[in-house]
Amino acid sequence: MAIIGKRNQLTVLKSAPPGFYLDGGPHGELLLPGALIPEGAKVGDTLDVFLYRDSEDRLVTTTEIPHAQVGEFAYLRVVSVAPRIGVFLDWGLSKDLLLPIREIKQEGVQQGDWLVVYVYLDAKTDRIVASMRVKRHLSTTLPAYAEGQQVNLLVTGETPLGYNAIVENAHFGLLYHNDISTPLGIGLRIDGFVRAVRDDGKIDLSLDRAGHQRIDVNTEVVFDALKKAGGRLPFHDDSTPEEIRAAFGLSKKAFKQAIGSLFKERRIMITKHGIRIADTQPKSVSK
Incomplete structure (x- = not known):
């Protein structure tokens, strides 16, 4: 089944002047525009494509690879500001990603700013959008990481204690200043290690094994x-x-x-x- 906001492996059903039509299961036939068809691809092939809605609200596919899929956190650049609507982010596709005004957490966001956001499928519009309210999208289950376990981190901000980071796209963690020998950039993706999982579910992290x-x-x-x-x-x-x-x-x-x-x-x-x-x-x- 083709999933909106995810990369899917879909079969080419037929070729037509606009491009290929792929088997979208319950979504019907899905267009892959001709300009995006991989060289040598033919009817019957299975293609790796991303499924989303275009500016006319039609489901379409693309072979472009977004910087983040639905259910993931990312650090994205603001490409334009639309008063009363929100801002648009560059997420690696020709169609920019909307960050609705209701999901903007800080004032004065401008073109060129970089923001940590969560990408999700809006239940009302069935459109892919972003949110700066990342904490509400973190997992509420107690992490089951082991001490010393290597994990993927996304640095989201600096505090007096250290740097906040999202652990494995799911949980909140902290890298302490006294364990870091050089400043870290917001939006940096880096491998780290679990030092401890606290009773409140937050994770103490390190850039080195314990x-x-x-x-x-x-x-x-x-x-x-x-x-x-x-x-x-x-x-x-x-x-x-x-x-x-x-x-x-x-x-x-x-x-x-x-x-x-x-x-x-x-x-x-x-x-x-x-x-x-x-x-x-x-x-x-x-x-």
Whole structure:
């Protein structure tokens, strides 16, 4: 069954001057305009298409890929403002996405602004729209994440404590300032790790794995990077957090812990010019 606001795998039923007509099940035959037909596609093929309503309220399909589907959160740019109606957002399709005025959370939204929104199907109009009231669309069920579990994050805002983030497109979490070595951008999508799930359902997050597991994993990340670089890398205590994050995907704190552990194991040497693999590696003991 073809679902509005989602990518669907639909079969081409016939070809006509306007384009292909696809099997939409209960929705009937759905047009894929000729300009959007993939090269080499033919009747009988199954195509990956997105289903939505055009400006004349007709259900149509497109091979364009939106930045977000129904049921997802996204960080989108305002392309135009329509007084008394709302604003329109660029979501990757030729037809812009409406953020109705009732769903705008802040005053003074202007063209060019970037907003964190939730994309949903309006029950009254059956049209895809956006909402800035993201908290009402988060899951109310208690998260079942395990400590140290890797999760996908969307950074939504900064607070005195740290950065708010949406976890796995479903729950609310917080990255604390004292665990972050460099500022984060709103709208950033990044992988993080669960530190704890609180009784209120909110999630404490980190950009690094917790405890000894984190240190063990990070030491191998650094050591593997050293081996791939021929045994030497120009990173040390004075390297910037941005340089370290770009090179290893680690915070500066995690990097320092990792090289400290590697040094204690006599696997690397730390110099003013960087780090290098030690000339003599500790030998493994055979049993």
